[in-house]
Amino acid sequence: MLKPDKHSGNQYRIFSENELWRLQTILSLREVGLSLHEIKQALAHIEEGNEGELRHYLELQRNAMFTGWLELKQLIETTDRMIELLDEQKTLAPEDVFPLAESSKRLREIRSRKESAWNFDQQASSYDDRVRNGEMASGARVRYDQLLDHIARQLAPKAGERGLDIGTGTGNLAGKLLAPGVRMSAIDSSREMLKQCRIKFPSLETRLGNFLAIPYLDAHFDFAATSFAFHYLSPEQRPVAVSEMLRVLKPGGRLCISDFMFVDETQKRQFLTDRHQYDEFSRVPLSEIEDYAMLASLREELEAAGCDVSCEAYSSLLHIVYARKP
Numbered sequence: 001m002l003k004p005d006k007h008s009g010n011q012y013r014i015f016s017e018n019e020l021w022r023l024q025t026i027l028s029l030r031e032v033g034l035s036l037h038e039i040k041q042a043l044a045h046i047e048e049g050n051e052g053e054l055r056h057y058l059e060l061q062r063n064a065m066f067t068g069w070l071e072l073k074q075l076i077e078t079t080d081r082m083i084e085l086l087d088e089q090k091t092l093a094p095e096d097v098f099p100l101a102e103s104s105k106r107l108r109e110i111r112s113r114k115e116s117a118w119n120f121d122q123q124a125s126s127y128d129d130r131v132r133n134g135e136m137a138s139g140a141r142v143r144y145d146q147l148l149d150h151i152a153r154q155l156a157p158k159a160g161e162r163g164l165d166i167g168t169g170t171g172n173l174a175g176k177l178l179a180p181g182v183r184m185s186a187i188d189s190s191r192e193m194l195k196q197c198r199i200k201f202p203s204l205e206t207r208l209g210n211f212l213a214i215p216y217l218d219a220h221f222d223f224a225a226t227s228f229a230f231h232y233l234s235p236e237q238r239p240v241a242v243s244e245m246l247r248v249l250k251p252g253g254r255l256c257i258s259d260f261m262f263v264d265e266t267q268k269r270q271f272l273t274d275r276h277q278y279d280e281f282s283r284v285p286l287s288e289i290e291d292y293a294m295l296a297s298l299r300e301e302l303e304a305a306g307c308d309v310s311c312e313a314y315s316s317l318l319h320i321v322y323a324r325k326p
Helices: 017-031 036-047 051-089 094-112 120-132 144-155 172-177 191-200 238-247 265-273 295-304
Strands: 162-166 183-188 205-208 221-227 249-262 308-313 318-324
Touching: 017 036, 036 051, 051 094, 051 191, 051 205, 094 238, 120 144, 120 191, 144 172, 144 221, 144 249, 144 318, 162 172, 172 183, 172 221, 183 191, 191 205, 238 249, 238 295, 249 265, 249 295, 295 308, 295 318
Parallel strands: 162 183, 162 221, 183 205, 221 249
Antiparallel strands: 249 318, 308 318
């Protein structure tokens, strides 16, 4: 990666200012954990004038470091609990320790799995045109813009607050929440979606990330919201996502989750039996609908965490869940 000129007489290497810049850049990128192969690719893109690639490498590395930090945090909490048990019982019984270790391992495995099988990078350029016509990526039809306006009014961001949009896509909800004096951040697992988001809203802070490892420190935001992203999570991922959203909220912070959900198992059975009555879901694959979250379960999880919770039915399966962290 360093190719300095050589003195014609004594063959000593001559390091120009450009070579010094390259060396400083290499050392800096190594310090944050990028491999030499990744650094070589990043330098090539920079020299071609494509600095967006360097941003992408740094975003990937930042996301990986946050995931590692969360895993280490979980291990520390598990170790602390083992120490407490040892102090209380003067021994570590397998029936007490094994569940703790298994829980820590399971959480690590859940975070290592992809958020969804959807390739949103390919959908980024046409996403806004589809949702403008009320059609979601899944094929469901909704009054999209009106819903986002409604959520923004309910959350009512205030000057001096920090907000987060999770699974932002091209930033449509985040854009509604931008207000004078409000600092908005947005995360998404799709690089191309975030590119579109930055073009539309240059003042918006964007980060590569997902529900399972939100790339911000604890108690960072006054409010957080997500729209039409929660249903892409698997049933085992959803409790982790809820825990993560609450983790980054300040005490008293506000959370809004708007998405397709069944109220309970009874409504799910009724829907699957009489699906032809729900025209807005006629193009949605049945396999996706069957995995929709249960509103009752989500409410129970939030209340178990001490939150004040209220729910609003926006249409047959579209619900808005509001929660306030204790």
